[in-house]
Amino acid sequence: MNILKDKVVLITGSSRGIGRAIAKKCALAGADIVVNYRKSGGSSQAQAEELCTEIEKMGRRALIVHADIAARDSVKGMFNEVNEKMGKLDHLILNAAKAPFKPLEKLFERELRQLVDTNYIGNIFCIQAALPMLEKTGGKIIFISSLGSRFYNQAYPLGSMKAAMESVIRDCAESLRTKNISVNAVCGGIVKTDSFKVLRQFWDNIDMLPAGLYVEPEEIADVVLFLCSEASRGITGQTIVVDKGLSNAICRTPGGEEVRGKKDNLINN
């Protein structure tokens, strides 16, 4: 399978989790990968370096770039480096995210600003900085969203940013259509990554979900791969939900009492 042969794909926040799975899938499909991570000197950097070694073993080029998408200069520096060292960019995968876990009404001003800085403004910085290269390649932009964009989730202010980004995706798809750049999103259900460990601490019943409703990072990555491929040429401005049917299985009991994550009330499992 070489559907991304010699393409260059940048994945923000790809040292761990979904980003990492996307990086590996794209490399397996023949792409050269730009691995981005934010925090230097810790476990992210170690995992990013390990990932680059894996990608190189697959016979693909891997460029590791340390950048915080919330900082404009940092973003500019990252895309300049991609241009210099990889010579082009075919696909931009907006995967990085960072958010506190508490209800919106409890966020302090600095937390609110960080939330918007990284998850909204930071993603748009990336789109802006990538455009000159994407225009040349007729590239694709894919945003990684989550069900928090449309459903309430305890202590999950990131959801509102995911919703905002899904509408950014719709708008950019239209405004960039004449430049032959397609823009889409993949909206994941409950994915067992490092971030799931956070979710698990704020969502007591989550372990009661049947195993079949969890999404593997590779299952998100496969859809990203499809959206990067020629096979998806008819799709733009869309958000594709990849949740093993979870969002269809969430229901309310006839009495009107809300039930979430309770095993007995989930259908088909």
Place this chain on the structure above:
Amino acid sequence: MSQNLITEEKVFEELKKAIVETLRVDESSITRESSLINDLGAESLDFLDINYRLEQAFGMKMARHFVLEHIEEMFGEGTAIDEDGRLTDKAIELLKIRFGNNMPELQPGMDMDEIPAMVTVQSMVQGVMDILNSLPAACASCGNSAWQSDDGIKIKCGSCGDSATFTNGDDLIKAWLTKVQEEKNIF
């Protein structure tokens, strides 16, 4: 009540295990003085992973939020961290009471981002011990006082067999803050 079924040494052992599994570091590199961030390479997500492993091991709940967040929740935004992200004098005063010798670097005006690096293995052990020491005198299910532990990790009722329940870490911090405020009237 202070419990004597789980020793501090056992907590240290379990914490080392959790750190090794999460951060994939060599166990011999972990000392009580190690900074999770500076010495062992932990990041914020790693803390949650380590906490989760401890919770599974001991059957309790670690604090979700650091004491600085609780201060601002209780006494108002800006009381612990100023507009520039620096710790207020009052926050330092309170942290010194709480962590004392475990965090000798504390000083007024320091950046809030410097705080997480001060979390050491020993300060985490202490956090776990505080929660374990919230063991109630009697079992909530049967009312008997017959706590026991077969493995030195999990406490259960020797009378009805139910697992012990502890006060969660956040509630302990809130109770401590309330007490200190009553005594010293800092905020």
